[in-house]
Amino acid sequence: MTTPTLKIPEGWEGRAPDGWDWVPLWEAIEQGGHIFTDEFVRGAIDAGINPRVILDDGLFPGFNLQGDRFTEQIIFIPEMLITARAMKAGLALIRPLLAANDEKPLGIFVMGTVLGDMHDIGQSIVTIMLENAGFEITNLGTDVHPDRFIETAMEQKADLVGFSALLSTTVYYQKVTIEEFEKAGHRGKVNILIGGAPTTQEWANEIGADGWGKDAIAAVNLAKDLIAKNREAWA
């Protein structure tokens, strides 16, 4: 096991006013201090720091550190969630500024729990994590009919679609939903990710999903990789 460490962004010292210190923000994100995060990010905006810099140098280091710890199963869901919520508090201030600077989202993602399954908890955490990572995300909620996944994905011109299933009895509908995408002739237009406690990589292969995330962090990394691959293919 590699012990996760704080990854300090390269060249960060030069990107903020002299004497500016991000460390308290890193720690606040790590510990889930959402009120402190909100105040600190407001201060950074008032100080005229570029929102992209606030995001990369201020918000991500603490968030990524906890993400790595979560992946290594050192911290647990509640700790990851409070960090994600602190991150969200900061991002809420930054996002409009990024949009005003014409920054495009990393990708467009449609998310939901499959038909027959009322469980919200896994996919709502993945949603927060994807949002924090810079994706534009539409969350369709639970018990989502395949047709609704297809309609929304086409409307939003989604890059990625995620199907969550939390029961051994409902993973079946991950398969069905993929088949429906195929029947509708839209399978080639999106990347499909699956996840949820009873799922495995083997299951993902069997039903022809483009990827399986073992946890929320893995899902975000997978989504980023697929987007990068798509970009390469287009270039």
Next chain:
Amino acid sequence: MSETVNVTFVADDDVRTAVTVATGSHLLDASREAELEVIATCGGRGRCRSCRTKVLRGAVPPPTIMDEVQLGPDEVHEGFRLSCQTRAIADCEIMLAPPTSEGGHKLLGSEGDITGRTGIDLDSGVVKHLVTAKIPTEEHEQTSDIEEILTAIGGDGPGTMAMDLLRDLPEVLRKEKGTVTVTTFNGTIIDIEPGDTTAHKYGLAFDIGTTSIVGSLVDLNTGEQLAAMGDVNPQAVYGGDLMSRLAFAQFSPQSLRKLRSRVVKAVSDQIKEGCDEAGIDPAHVYKVVVVGNTAMHHIFLGIDPTYVGLAPYSPTMRNAIELPSAELLLKVIPRARVCFLPIVAGFVGADTMGAVLATRIDESDEIRVVVDIGTNGEVVMGRRGKLMACSAPAGPALEGAQIRHGMRGAVGAIEKVEIGDDVTCDVIGNAPPIGICGSGLIDAVAKMLDAGVLHPSGRFHLKDRETLPPKLAMRLIAGGTGKGEFVLARADESGKDEDITLTQVDIRQLQLAKGAIYAGVLMLQRIMEVPDDDIAEVQMAGGFGNYINIESAVRIHLLPALPLEKITYVGNAAALGAQMALVSERERNRANDIAREIEHVSLAARPDFQDIFMEALCFPGDENVELLASAQTG
């Protein structure tokens, strides 16, 4: 490559079973072919270690990733494999790795006179009438055999009497010159025997759980329990937890038939065993009361449970029913009527109804809570006239499953843990420990929190272990995963050649399980606006064997933090409720009233469930709880 291969299974008692299977078959399927009981707790998905085997001879394919994950590189190197992951590609000899069966299951039964214990009147609905009927002699004013019997017992009509009774009647009536014993159940004739058999009137109560099936044989003349039976549910080979079992049965009539025949056989075997032990004739069993979760209930009745597993998880039927034993394929008790208690919802089944009957919270003037802990935890809260129930998907961790060294409460299981300067464990049967059961897990984690081995967030204090007493520090090791493991019993003290430990992942499994149940309690408290102080009593039910440390259950926040005198452990309340409905029709009818009264709450559908669940995952004293509360997902 030949089309078939021979697989020989070697059990720990050296019994060898050979089977020929298609090349490429999974060893787990081969073991089923050989009719061996290999438990696949996760349903054969490579997600637990329950089906592990050791390859003694012959070639097998390289280990899969799931072999590596579950067994670790050392065991894989020694030839251990998960039978659900390993295909037979050549003739081979496979050891069913211990423990494949855990002898001496310690399932909580209950002894003695049920009416005495519960204070209810004997009123089983089964009546034996000893009568001497006139044998028809008059040809002019003709009557019939059955009319003569009805006249003798004062009945008004034959009801839905079974045809075979009529077929036997001519001989039965004349055998003892018209002296017959007529047995009725709620007025319907269910048996007619020659001579006087009034001394023999028996009944059975069954709790069909996902994990285990417990039964008791009761003398309906006295209310006395004559035999107690219990065994694991043999359906477990098709998935240990409820959802994998449902997934197996989903959209597959053949699978449903397999599951049904297993439960029918298990129940029949227990009936024979109990009747043998008590020295009675199974033909004198007249009433059976069955409780069980909705899925088990449906499967026993042969009803497709597919839709119980899919939102909105609705059952096919909820009402109480009564059937002749033949409908349930229980040939061993030909004269019995089988009664099922009513169901509340897809995941609040007849077992919960049994627990409510037994705990009588529907008759309480103060707010009481019943927490029935099983693979699915059910919580019922309320008082007279106002009851709410929910089901919490705890998973099997509290029953010792999906815990690295977890096991059921059988001989060799650690069931109690003390931590001072060092660790001492109480083991069931005073045997060398081979694993830890649910109550041991709860106790161990509580004591590890007290000792500072665990942080309230559930993380091992690996970094600052030097602050622990030296002997505890030595037990807290990095372990194979590097994330921390706590050694409860060292290899030299244990009954297997390895340390009995709790891993970081085990702790997380426990948190998920206890968090689900505690979230259920918190949710009902929130909906019913019941603060802790208003709860008069929490009754904790479940098959925890004979021991559960309530203080520890509160310490880890499996149960709310009430004064300990307000919390009682009531054992297998579902089974007790079934016994009460067996000896008393009044109690059985009460279940119907309760079923109409209970309001069902779907936890997953509540928008605030996530926040409550996150809070419930933590142990007391975790500062994250405050942060979670102040930063709820808006």
